Amino acid sequence: MSVPGKRQFFIGGAWVDPAQPQDLSVLNPATEEPIAVISMGSPADVDRAVAAAKAAFPGYARTTRQERIELLESIRAVYARRIDEFASIMTEEMGAPATLSRNSQAAVGIGHLDGFLEALKQMPFREVLDNGDTILREPIGVCGLITPWNWPINQIVLKVLPALAAGCTMVLKPSELTPLDAMLYAEVLHEAGVPAGVFNLVNGEGPVVGAALSCHPDVAMMSFTGSTRGGTAVARDAAGTVKRVALELGGKSPNLIFADTDVEEAVARGVRHCFQNTGQSCNAPTRMLVERAVYDAALEVAKAAGAAQAVGDPALPGDHIGPLVSQLQFDRVQELIAAGIEEGATLLVGGLGKPTGFNIGYYARPTIFADVTNDMRIAQEEVFGPVLAMIPFEDEQEAIRIANDTPYGLAAYIQTGDDARADRVAAQLRAGMVHVNATDIGWGSPFGGYKLSGNGREGGRFGIEDFLEIKAISKP
Incomplete structure (x- = not known):
């Protein structure tokens, strides 16, 4: 060739x-x-x-x-x-x-x-x-x-x-x-x-x-x-x-899902967003924080959405995800998936290795962990792959505490049906960008973050x- x-x-x-x-x-x-x-x-x-x-x-x-x-x-x-x-x-x-x-x-x-x-x-x-x-x-x-x-x-x-x-x-x-x-x-x-x-x-x-x-x-x-x-x-x-x-x-952006939103839509959307670009985005919502009252229902939605995430040839059109960029990046993602398993998180979807049928190429399995605690490596370190960590919270203040308990502060996401809550929580999140209910900043708005x-x-x-x-x- x-x-x-x-x-x-x-x-x-x-x-x-x-x-x-x-x-x-x-x-x-x-x-x-x-x-x-x-x-x-x-x-x-x-x-x-x-x-x-x-x-x-x-x-x-x-x-x-x-x-x-x-x-x-x-x-x-x-x-x-x-x-x-x-x-x-x-x-x-x-x-x-x-x-x-x-x-x-x-x-x-x-x-x-x-x-x-x-x-x-x-x-x-x-x-x-x-x-x-x-x-x-x-x-x-x-x-x-x-x-x-x-x-x-x-x-x-x-x-x-x-x-x-x-x-x-x-x-x-x-x-x-x-x-x-x-x-x-x-x-x-x-x-x-x-x-x-x-x-x-x-x-x-x-x-x-x-x-x-x-x-x-x-x-x-x-x-x-x-x-x-x-x-x-x-x-x-x-x-x-x-x-x-x-x-x-880098980033380790939290996605706060409150019970007063359309939980099914918010969770499915959050999974897709985390996996976009094969998870290789610094502002990806890689920590999904879910209110305890709807946490079990959210797990079912996330499991279905994760299992439905297609992996495929990047040369083809569609909403599938492609490979990771390199062998080095593949190895890094595998290391952190293994760490999540070893630290006791519940493997909801995916896991180690390549997807079935992909022996060539740096393809990783779309992976979701449940019952993650915020001190685990998969909650603190930037994976930069299709890996989502789901964490329950009891109330608004705990959600804010967990969201801010990270060395990073690039982006944060809020899903709620309460405008006052959205404003109240957004003001307390230590992040350079806060996206409420599936919105994004417009062209010309500042992109950047706090802390590391x-x-x-x-x-x-x-x-x-x-x-x-x-x-x-x-x-x-």
Whole structure:
């Protein structure tokens, strides 16, 4: 089988060879077969990319708001024309089923862009305070962007677009597991007219390319999405040069189901949501907290919903789930399923091993544990797979206590028929986003969390603000 090469990096407006070739095969997680060969970068490649971004910064930083609006509109047009290419690539390189790839994974490239466009049109880059001083919001400089494999285009656009809107230049290091969509996005940006050097891309490993970016004296800001462990490494590396660091990290999001809601619908929906993207979402509702009065009924609904969850070939359309992204991720999920069994949780659905009929590919069994206590590993650690932990609670205050008893604080979900309760509980949950009764935040709203889930916010005005410095000017 002939495997296409994608060994070059995008630096200074052109595809260039790496300083030293170091091949890595990109695997299709459904077949375990290589679909491309990329090159892994080195600190020398980072130096070259940062130099290009530094040289481009003075000119791009002086562009007008209208020029940047027109640039984003151009990107939107090119991306929309090529959106099916993105969907196909993400199905191949990360195993997202075709329907999810097209309707969600690729579609966010349009939705987030629209949110940034509206924010850019209204952004107060210059304002006068009541005391007479003038406030300027200016681009921070060269930015290092590190993105993950689970929602690859989602995280790329949540970093690249606000940096462009703010007037920054950048170097992107995408996940080495899913680099092909990032390389396609580089083509889109180039075709849309992003000036040479404003956007640069270097593939590679976090401890090599990511660390070189984080330590680089000419990089003013690091924006990282990934594991909490990876985020702390970026923060440590950036500390020596006192960079701004924005982190979007892990989650262990609670889904609070009260007896005064449609329990059957809420539980079935919660199971499907947890399993979406094969559970590989940082904001997935992976802890289902159910009021004791309806807990037994909820278990029956969850068992039926879990058993009904289909697993299938990601190349096919449908509402099935695909494989996990890699052997490493499969092993991690298996380890935590085993821990749930060993710690005494009730295995309601699924368990260890692969689903029947799936000997090839990193497929895991959709798994639900009941009677989980919040001190178990499956309740505290981010599994990042199709694994749900169900926990009963007695009353509202216990629900809030359990929900907040986590090192993370990304998202939380509330299912209730009482609006006053929804407001009351939402105000007490230590999470950056609270979703009530199957709602989601809109394009342009801030995405991010509390505690070990990170700092900073992505999306719309709040996302652009992360890439801006504030200058106060006083004069007579």
